[in-house]
Amino acid sequence: DAGVIQSPRHEVTEMGQEVTLRCKPISGHDYLFWYRQTMMRGLELLIYFNNNVPIDDSGMPEDRFSAKMPNASFSTLKIQPSEPRDSAVYFCASSFGISGETQYFGPGTRLLVL
């Protein structure tokens, strides 16, 4: 398996623009997670899905952030409108089951909002 795939790997945009990050989980995994990593706050969970259904979105910072999982092999994280403080590395991870199961991380998308 190719592992968790994220695109784009790097994104530079201007404040106010819409940003869409994409993730393809490992085939057969039923959980998908979106994380954000910054120097100040470290790694934080934004939202996670089970069988394409959002389970916990309490980490989503504000209404400007939204995430979808239309099918088992694809998820998006959208920021609209983007702000400079959204600059971070965004990771997608997936797992088979959740209790005591390892999460497999993608390489991340490095987002810079000017």
Added chain:
Amino acid sequence: KQEVTQIPAALSVPEGENLVLNCSFTDSAIYNLQWFRQDPGKGLTSLLLIQSSQREQTSGRLNASLDKSSGRSTLYIAASQPGDSATYLCAASNYGGSQGNLIFGKGTKLSVKP
């Protein structure tokens, strides 16, 4: 609210040395604790997962221990090599909350000098 702390933030050792990385957590009601490795510009790779009922896990030169009563976990690396240079993060998953919500420490950046 669970908080995970890793001290020191950075550590430099000569090749061949045995070393211990520390992780502390405030809420002992954890479901499991995981150690991850992160290389620059890359995602996280799971190293070891310790269930709450376990006291340690081993993989090759790595040994992770868990002491819930004291709120501590350690990652022991034997005979360190330059290839071990990376940032090591620990993460706790709690009972009572969303089991998908891994709470991460900010990591210890390890540098092994040849």
